[in-house]
Amino acid sequence: MSRNFEYAAAMFSFKILKKSKRSRARLGVIHTPHGDIETPAFVPVATRATIRTLDTSEVEDVGAQVLICNTFHLHVAPGEKLIKKAGGLHKYMRWNKPLMTDSGGFQVFSLGFGTDHGVGKMLRSEQDKKILEGSQPRSLTITAHGVRFRSPIDGKELFLGPKESIKVQEALGADIIFAFDECPSPLSSAEYMRRSIDTTHRWAAECLDAKKNHKQALYGIVQGGGSMEMRIESAQIIGAMNFDGFGFGGEFGYDKQSMKKVIGAVSDNLPENKPRHILGIGHPEDFSIIVAAGGDTFDCIAPTHYARRGTVFTSRGPSTSLRTSRLQINDRRFLKDINKPLDPSCTCDVCKTYSRSYICSLMRAHELTGMKLTTFHNLHYFNTLATQVRKQIKNGEL
Structure with missing residues (x-):
């Protein structure tokens, strides 16, 4: 792999500031047309160009450096043509910091095998591994050129492929975009997984050919599921292509140790001077695992999804610790905490202003105000945790 610690192309660059001697962790900075991203960084998910319950100024206040929006949902509604007419995503949502858009590939999985099997990014148990599927998912049709599916809004038949995905993402105008990939089920057979990654590699080349906007960085996506052999092969093939960075897609095994091994093996087989993004993984307990294995940025719906359901993430031990606890703040026992914040160690405006009792x-x-306050706190907590990870790398502790 390349030993050059800096990569630059047009208006995008990545510089490694420090490499850990204890792990694959590295401290860096990604430069984009809308500002810099200090890495490692947590990326909040703004699915429909918004963090639910917060406005963009509040998202800035929680310390977010970059957001990732969902190409599939924005394509379905309100549509990339309208957003482009409004001046692109940044102007449309009034966000003047870096933006990412995914390719829509994960939604292929969600509408297909995800619907058929009810599975996600991680296998739930050893028993899940015994469920194999060699045929196509029933809810859509995957062809050599893309995917045909029905709109979840009005049932209209739609088609999305590598060329279409790039065209949509260029119209949206994010700083970092992703190649269109097929994201198969964790329960797919080895035969299906092989066909799937071959498709992903072919589509990756088509995405590079289709890209016209040189102001945007294009990341290629490594697939292969929990198979170390297929992951390494995919990393070597995608890594040899002229991408600006790389995304790690699909599932990562059925436990944290498997995830660490997969991310580490993929990282070792990619150019060292380009950034790596872990798609859809990023609970607090994952931060140090992802970063130590070589990840630079990672997105996850956990802080916002859990917040709206009453789960609050808090520190356990000193404020500099990466250890995390969870409070189910809608539990009636917190009504008595009239003078206690969600997290005594937290410096966010919610913890400085409101009690557990009030939020409960x-x-x-x-x-909705309750969901707003828990969302604000959780995002602040996740971004603070990412800051602590960067400090640990700087101090030689990770």
Whole structure:
């Protein structure tokens, strides 16, 4: 792999500032047309160009450096043509920091095998490994050129392939975009997985050919599921292509140790001077695992998804610790905590202003303000945790 610690292309660059001697972790900075991203970085998910319950100024206040929006959902509604007419995603959502858009490939999986099998990014148990599927998912049709499916809004038949995905993402105008890939089920047979990664590699080349906007960075996606052999092969093939960075897609095994091994093996087989993004993984307990294995950025719906359901992430031990606890703040026992913040170690405006009792009462009454406050806190906590990870690398502790 390349030993050059800096990569630059047009208006995008990545520079490694420090490499850990204890792990694959590295401290770096990604430069984009809309500002810099200090890495490692957590990337909040703004599916439909918004963080639910927060406005963009509040998303800035929680310390977010970059957001990732969902190409599939924005294509379905309101449509990339309208967003382009409005000046692109940055102007449309009033966000003047870096943006990513995924390719829509994960939605192929979600509408297909995800619907058929009810599975996600991680296998739930050893028993899941015994369920194999060699045929196509029933909910859509995968062809050599892309995917035909029905709109979840009106049932209209739609088609999305590598050329279409790049065209949509260029119209949206994010700083970092991703190649269109097929994201197969964790329960797919080895035969299906082989066909799937071959398709992903072919589509990756088509995405590079289709890309016209030189202001955007294009990341290629490594697939292969939990198979180390296929992951390494995919990393070597995608890594040899002229991408600006790389995304790690699909599932990562059925436990944290498997995830660490997969990310580490893929990292070792990619050019060292280009950034790596882990798609859809990023609970607090994953941060140090992902970063130590070589990840630079990672996105996850956990802080916002859990917040709206009453789960609050808090520190356990010193504020500099990466250890995390969870509070189910809508539990009535927190009503008595009239003078206690969600997290005594947290410096966010929510913890400096409101009590557990107040937030508990709002959540139990299903008030939107309660969801807003828990979302704000969780995102602040995740971004603070990412800051601590960067400090640990700088201090030689990770």
